[in-house]
Amino acid sequence: MAKILPIVTYPDKRLKAVSKDVTAFDTELHNFLDDMYETMIQTNGIGLAAIQVDKAINALIICLPNDDEEGTQDKANLLEIINPKITHSEGSCVYQEGCLSVPKFYEDVERFEKISIEYVDRHGKACQLDASELLSIAIQHEIDHLLGKLFIEKLSYGRRKKFEKEYKRYQKEQKAKK
Numbered sequence: 001m002a003k004i005l006p007i008v009t010y011p012d013k014r015l016k017a018v019s020k021d022v023t024a025f026d027t028e029l030h031n032f033l034d035d036m037y038e039t040m041i042q043t044n045g046i047g048l049a050a051i052q053v054d055k056a057i058n059a060l061i062i063c064l065p066n067d068d069e070e071g072t073q074d075k076a077n078l079l080e081i082i083n084p085k086i087t088h089s090e091g092s093c094v095y096q097e098g099c100l101s102v103p104k105f106y107e108d109v110e111r112f113e114k115i116s117i118e119y120v121d122r123h124g125k126a127c128q129l130d131a132s133e134l135l136s137i138a139i140q141h142e143i144d145h146l147l148g149k150l151f152i153e154k155l156s157y158g159r160r161k162k163f164e165k166e167y168k169r170y171q172k173e174q175k176a177k178k
């Protein structure tokens with residue numbers, strides 16, 4: 001049975017690690033990807049990188065919500081993206097992003113509007129994907145995790161300062177609850 005893994009949260013230094021390419025496409029990887037999916041769904045996420053559950057490998061998953069009112073997530077729409085490379089990017093857009101590793105905070109971030117990527121699936125099969133809209137943003141956000149980067153690093157100086165102040169208050173509240 002798949003497990004819910006603990007999520008590493010900011011400012012934990014483990015989030016700064018640059019992940020390494022996956023070389024073994026075995027049962028251990030498949031079980032880990034299943035655990036990532038369970039963790040993402042149980043925590044209301046739509047994207048998760050392996051480093052967020054303390055494994056520095058180039059693996060990320062995305063499951064966008066349906067267009068219905070509940071925003072349900074179908075496992076049929078799950079994308080497992082391993083060893084991704086951005087091969088093309090164009091345009092720019094701004095979207096209010098959130099991250100399971102930075103709970104409670106949402107900030108406007110500028111990204112490419114459209115990207116193309118090459119990656120492999122859980123069996124090591126080569127794949128190609130052209131992404132736009134929310135999918136493009138989610139992939140860019142997750143690829144940044146693989147490079148040890150968080151969306152808050154893209155904020156202006158002023159917005160980052162404000163974020164750090166509010167996040168400290170949030171951390172204090174969480175500590176007091178324990």
Ligand code: Y12
Pocket residue numbers: 043044045046047048095096097098099100102103104105134137138141142
């Ligand atoms: C667009 C922008 C960013 C992404 C990356 C994936 N981000 C997430 O999946 C964020 C999830 C998230 C979920 C939260 O809900 C709970 O934890 C219950 C959340 O709220 C709290 O922390 C309270 C924050 C973020 C994809 C597409």
Ligand code: CO
Pocket residue numbers: 098099100101141142145
């Ligand atoms: Co994130």
